Amino acid sequence: MPHGELARLAALATIKRFKPGQFLAEEGEPADAVFNVIRGTVRLYKLLPDGRRQITGFADAADFLGLAAGHTYAFTIEAIDSVQACTFVRTRFRSLIEDLPALEHRLLELASAELEAAQYQMLLLGRKSACERVATFLCIRHKIGLRSADPGCRTVLLPMSRTDIADYLGLTIETVSRTLTKLRKNELITLQPHKRGVIINDLDALWALAEGCADGS
Amino acid sequence: MPHGELARLAALATIKRFKPGQFLAEEGEPADAVFNVIRGTVRLYKLLPDGRRQITGFADAADFLGLAAGHTYAFTIEAIDSVQACTFVRTRFRSLIEDLPALEHRLLELASAELEAAQYQMLLLGRKSACERVATFLCIRHKIGLRSADPGCRTVLLPMSRTDIADYLGLTIETVSRTLTKLRKNELITLQPHKRGVIINDLDALWALAEGCADGS
DNA sequence: CGGTCACTTGATCGTCTTCAATACCAGTGG
DNA sequence: CCACTGGTATTGAAGACGATCAAGTGACCG
Structure with a gap:
């Protein structure tokens, strides 16, 4: 991505720290932030009503998180160890996307890669x-x-x-x-x-x- | 999407027909087309070397297909019944995206929805x-x-x-x-x-x- | 009719789960 | 220093769920 755009992105970010077990986001809650993990590892998971848990992925440094189709998170994001994450307020992130086509392009690339990984995981879980x-x-x-x-x-x-x-x-x-x-x-x-x-x-x-x-x- | 953009999209499309069992795309092959199913149902799947198969999804009328992170398909797309699909040459589709931000926006929405569905499926398969x-x-x-x-x-x-x-x-x-x-x-x-x-x-x-x-x- | 294909049903088997016991470390406080 | 505790991991024995193997049915088709 061009440097100017990266700078605008950085201007929007807040770095937050999360202790082990702390939530970055919770399934079903309003999705008002997106994240970029800087340090540590987080787990993403979904739960069944009786408590059965499926971790859909782990995210390490440099991974981007928080894409949501609707207005609520589809999964819970929880810190495994001590985590630092770039946090963006979703509404501002969205408006930034409006004038930065390169950013949206990058997000689509990321989402496609995620989708491919998800398909590998389905193969693993099913077969x-x-x-x-x-x-x-x-x-x-x-x-x-x-x-x-x-x-x-x-x-x-x-x-x-x-x-x-x-x-x-x-x-x-x-x-x-x-x-x-x-x-x-x-x-x-x-x-x-x-x-x-x-x-x-x-x-x-x-x-x-x-x-x-x-x-x- | 605006009508003008839809028209430009339509101008790029070729409608193709597929018989049951026919491939729209094959895993590992160069991903040079993207599709929009108009009629019928297709299955998307991945295979293990010994033939075990995991179907990662079905796509019906109105579903969009063929997003690939890399330059090859991550899965095989095969017609289940008699299928009609809008086919776009990927390179041309890509250049169209360049000047139509709304299109890329829509694709990101679709990819996010797919990702969410994939996570539900992982929960199903794992738990x-x-x-x-x-x-x-x-x-x-x-x-x-x-x-x-x-x-x-x-x-x-x-x-x-x-x-x-x-x-x-x-x-x-x-x-x-x-x-x-x-x-x-x-x-x-x-x-x-x-x-x-x-x-x-x-x-x-x-x-x-x-x-x-x-x-x- | 004989053939194939898709599906159903039954009997047996094996992989993974469940339940349970144990080990090991880290932290706490006497 | 050492018991006590809680969390994490390993290991064993028994059990269950789904897989595998096998047979049978009905539809469709040349």
Whole structure:
């Protein structure tokens, strides 16, 4: 985006901090802000009336959030760790869009990418086994890690809890735990106890598992 | 959208016909067209290497298709029945967007709505039981039917096969069949044999089931 | 008619869930 | 320093839901 436009955007932003567990937005509430995560990780999720939770995505530094079709949020946004986020008042953001076609263009690109990711996730939730889901998750998290780490880095940092991973993959916490143990025993990964980190020993094999090209026995 | 802009859009369109099973687009192929379904229904899906299929959505008359983040399609688009679609060459469509901000605005709205639908579907695939999934499907199809039928209409037309429904809901064809039978025995619905139609007897109860507020026993 | 296709129904099996016990760490206060 | 507590993760045993395998029905078609 052109520098002048970026400056106008920045002029509109307020940087806010959120503690772990704090809400950036809540499903069903009026959607009066959009966000850009600067630091930390947030979870996006929807709930069923009885409390079942589906995490539809995680957002890390540089991710944009808060697109809503209607006038209320379609999902809850909650800080996982200590989060800093650029916050824009929606009405002002909207009026800025009016005279900045480049911004709207960028938003459409982002939305399209999100949509593509959502389709991958549907494939995962509808058709992959527990083992394939966990392998996919680790591979994708690894890829995301490469945005900020050097290529060739094999350590995956998982800021989210097992419960979050389970609710993201459509599994239970026990199945996630068991599956990670199985991958460890097969020497595909190494777990870092009490550090929420995983080292990938064989990235290619893990990808093969993730895509259903291996049986993971 | 303003009439003048609509006219320019129409000038760019070619109406194409597709027979059942014919592809409008294929996953991985260069994305050089976008579509607007005029008549009929198409399925959008992704495949795993071993053939497992996840249908990410169906598109009916008036639905817009073909948004791609990259330069290739993220999913396959296949005609279910006899389909007519407005086809736009992507490059020309793109250049039209350049001078029509309203068009891009509309596309962003559509993409946001799609994204919201995708999140509902993730909730369904990750956290709902077979019974809840089928009930949700029927309710949503009913809602879609109201776009072209009078309100109060209780007949749901299902142009897609049981296999399609199964691949959309992350189930097998047998489970879909059994679940429909169960709903019929509970007198929530009436099946129209050999006609791919369903009559909803108790819409409220079906919605309650769909949202997990009832146990569907 | 024989053939295929879409769907239904039944019996059995396996994966993941549920329920439960245990381990481990961090923080708190005696 | 050490018990006590709460949160997170691992592991085991039992159970359920949906998948798989298999058979059967009716519609449509050459």
